[in-house]
Amino acid sequence: MKVLEFFLSLSVFLALSGCSIAPFSSTTSGRTAGAGNFQFDIGNVNNNFNLRMGTGLSPNFDMGFVMEFGSLATTALFAKYAITQDAKGPSLAMEIGYGASDTTSFSYAALVGSLAFSKNFELFAAPRINSIQTDSADVDLGKNYGNFSLTEYDAVYLQLAYGFNIFFNKNSGLSIYSTYFNGENIETTSDSTFGANFLFNI
Numbered sequence: 001m002k003v004l005e006f007f008l009s010l011s012v013f014l015a016l017s018g019c020s021i022a023p024f025s026s027t028t029s030g031r032t033a034g035a036g037n038f039q040f041d042i043g044n045v046n047n048n049f050n051l052r053m054g055t056g057l058s059p060n061f062d063m064g065f066v067m068e069f070g071s072l073a074t075t076a077l078f079a080k081y082a083i084t085q086d087a088k089g090p091s092l093a094m095e096i097g098y099g100a101s102d103t104t105s106f107s108y109a110a111l112v113g114s115l116a117f118s119k120n121f122e123l124f125a126a127p128r129i130n131s132i133q134t135d136s137a138d139v140d141l142g143k144n145y146g147n148f149s150l151t152e153y154d155a156v157y158l159q160l161a162y163g164f165n166i167f168f169n170k171n172s173g174l175s176i177y178s179t180y181f182n183g184e185n186i187e188t189t190s191d192s193t194f195g196a197n198f199l200f201n202i
Contacts, residue, residue, distance in 0.1 A: 020074045020138040022097070022106045022130035023066050024148070025050040025195065026161035028175040029124055030091030030114040032062045032082045038202040039064070045179060045195025046146035047071040052197075054080070066097070071145040075099055080112070090115050095128075104139075106132040114165075122165040124177075131156045147193040150186055157183025165199065173199040 024046040033039040033056035041052040048071055054064025062080040076099040085091040095110045110128035117123075133154050141150055163177025175197040181188050 020072050020104055020134060021132050021150070022099070022108045022159075023050065023068050023074055023076050024048050024072075024146070024179065024193075025052065025066060025068060025197070026126045026128065026159070026177070026179065027052075027078075027080060027093070027095055027110065027112045028114075028126070028161070028163065028165055028177060028197065028199075029122060030082060030093040030112045031085045031087070031116075032056055032060055032080060032093065033201065035059050040200040040202070041175070041197045042200075043175070043195060043197030044070075045177075045197075046148060046193045048146060050197070054078070060085070072139070076106070076108075086116065087119060088116050101138070103137045104132070104134040106130060106134075108159075119170075120167045122167070123163075124165065125160070125162040128159045128161075129156065130159055142187075144189060147188050147190055148181055148186060149188075152185035155183060155185035157181060157186045161195075163195075167199070171201050175199055 035056045035058050037056045039054045048068045050068045052066040054062045056062050060082040065077050067075045076097045078097040080095040082093040091114045093112045097108045099106050108130045112126045114122050114124035135153050160180045161177050165175045167173035178192045178194050180192045
């Protein structure tokens with residue numbers, strides 16, 4: 001229990017200690033970690049390294065944080081609830097996220113749908129809407145951060161991640177996906193950008 005309390009306290013501290021925009025990385029499954037279990041994702045998307053850590057507070061509810069660094073640094077607290085989940089079938093979850101600093105704040109809401117064909121292979125799609133309020137202390141307008149740039153400091157934009165997960169065993173796997181951005185106050189240099197994460201379950 002003390003480990004869980006420490007993890008949740010650390011998650012809140014990191015999410016409120018610094019951010020710039022919403023994370024480029026996405027949740028890649030509609031399934032949750034499971035009560036008392038931990039999940040770790042480590043990877044790269046859009047020229048940003050990412051670390052996502054979450055724990056199952058109940059069979060259907062996860063909470064954790066995501067950190068990204070590279071072309072742009074940001075942190076966020078997230079909560080994920082599985083509406084339905086099946087180890088060998090369809091799963092659907094809702095996720096919300098939040099991050100803030102002295103000059104910036106953002107929030108996002110996402111649906112995460114996945115379809116497991118076996119215990120080793122799963123397809124997923126994760127549409128998300130991001131809302132950010134930032135300034136010149138954290139982001140340079142017009143600067144390309146990988147495939148992404150802002151034209152205004154306040155922006156609402158859509159993000160869609162889609163791809164597949166390969167599980168080597170019950171504790172590790174690999175996620176490969178593409179991410180698409182669309183919005184009035186953003187620009188992209190290409191239609192989509194690719195990412196990959198190593199997946200770990202404890």
